[in-house]
Amino acid sequence: MATIRGESGSVEFDAAGSTLATIVGTRSWSLTITKETLDTSKHGDTFRSFVGSMISGSGTVELVYDPDATGQAAFIEDVVTTGDPADASFELFTTGSTNDSDSVTFNGIITDMEITSTVGELVIVSCSFITSGTITSNLE
Amino acid sequence: MAAADLNAIRATIEGRLATELASSPPLPVVFNNMPYEPTPNSSWVQCLTAFGANEYLGHGLTTSGYNRIVGLTLINIFTPLGVGPGANLVIGKRIRDLYNRVIVSGVFFDAPVGPEALGSPSPEGYFQTQVRVAFEFIEEL
Numbered sequence: 001m002a003t004i005r006g007e008s009g010s011v012e013f014d015a016a017g018s019t020l021a022t023i024v025g026t027r028s029w030s031l032t033i034t035k036e037t038l039d040t041s042k043h044g045d046t047f048r049s050f051v052g053s054m055i056s057g058s059g060t061v062e063l064v065y066d067p068d069a070t071g072q073a074a075f076i077e078d079v080v081t082t083g084d085p086a087d088a089s090f091e092l093f094t095t096g097s098t099n100d101s102d103s104v105t106f107n108g109i110i111t112d113m114e115i116t117s118t119v120g121e122l123v124i125v126s127c128s129f130i131t132s133g134t135i136t137s138n139l140e
Numbered sequence: 141m142a143a144a145d146l147n148a149i150r151a152t153i154e155g156r157l158a159t160e161l162a163s164s165p166p167l168p169v170v171f172n173n174m175p176y177e178p179t180p181n182s183s184w185v186q187c188l189t190a191f192g193a194n195e196y197l198g199h200g201l202t203t204s205g206y207n208r209i210v211g212l213t214l215i216n217i218f219t220p221l222g223v224g225p226g227a228n229l230v231i232g233k234r235i236r237d238l239y240n241r242v243i244v245s246g247v248f249f250d251a252p253v254g255p256e257a258l259g260s261p262s263p264e265g266y267f268q269t270q271v272r273v274a275f276e277f278i279e280e281l
Binding site for chain 1: 196197198199201206250
């Protein structure tokens with residue numbers, strides 16, 4: 001058994017979808033992949049049956065805000081991209097930073113950005129995203 | 141970015157105090173692991189800095205990672221016995237103002253606690269109060 005601790009994760013991002021680079025200062029990410037289902041039950045059936053349909057994903061990335069940290073500004077500001085063509089590429093790593101290994105890759109749109117400044121705490125940024133197009137899972 | 145230099149953090153904290161207490165009216169200040177024989181009925185200050193818990197703040201292990209290092213600076217203020225707390229609190233205010241919510245060289249100081257009078261001064265023969273200043277430093281690997 002090889003368990004993995006969260007701090008070994010990382011996030012790579014490129015707003016233009018060309019060259020992925022690590023966002024410095026991420027502290028968590030989450031991804032939920034959902035597959036829709038189509039009901040194929042017929043008259044006479046006694047058990048409902050389904051086939052899988054469209055697959056989509058959504059999630060969040062949380063950062064310890066540092067205006068000088070590599071990659072943060074491009075990531076945070078992608079939410080204000082108008083007419084977003086969903087060309088931004090993401091790679092979420094559970095461990096390491098070897099592309100297409102222990103990670104999930106996809107293109108997506110940042111749909112929410114929340115920055116929080118609280119007395120006595122670090123300034124934290126939380127961004128939500130949805131995937132667009134193929135989701136490639138390399139979590140095996 | 142590099143691992144935190146604990147000695148630099150200590151120097152930031154102690155240097156600030158040493159500079160202040162070297163100005164008028166000057167006061168002797170002694171730090172960790174330094175010999176000092178106080179003059180009876182004099183005023184002097186002892187500063188003890190200790191590092192405490194560390195915690196992960198971000199992803200990245202040994203590269204691109206952030207840690208929070210917290211610590212505590214204890215500052216003992218000694219003034220002559222039997223003449224009231226006034227002189228002690230004057231020194232306490234100087235010290236409190238020095239660290240109160242200040243950020244210096246990446247060291248974040250909290251609002252200080254005290255000066256708080258101690259019932260059993262150590263060493264004996266003085267009126268002793270204590271100012272406690274918690275601090276934190278964000279280490280960027």
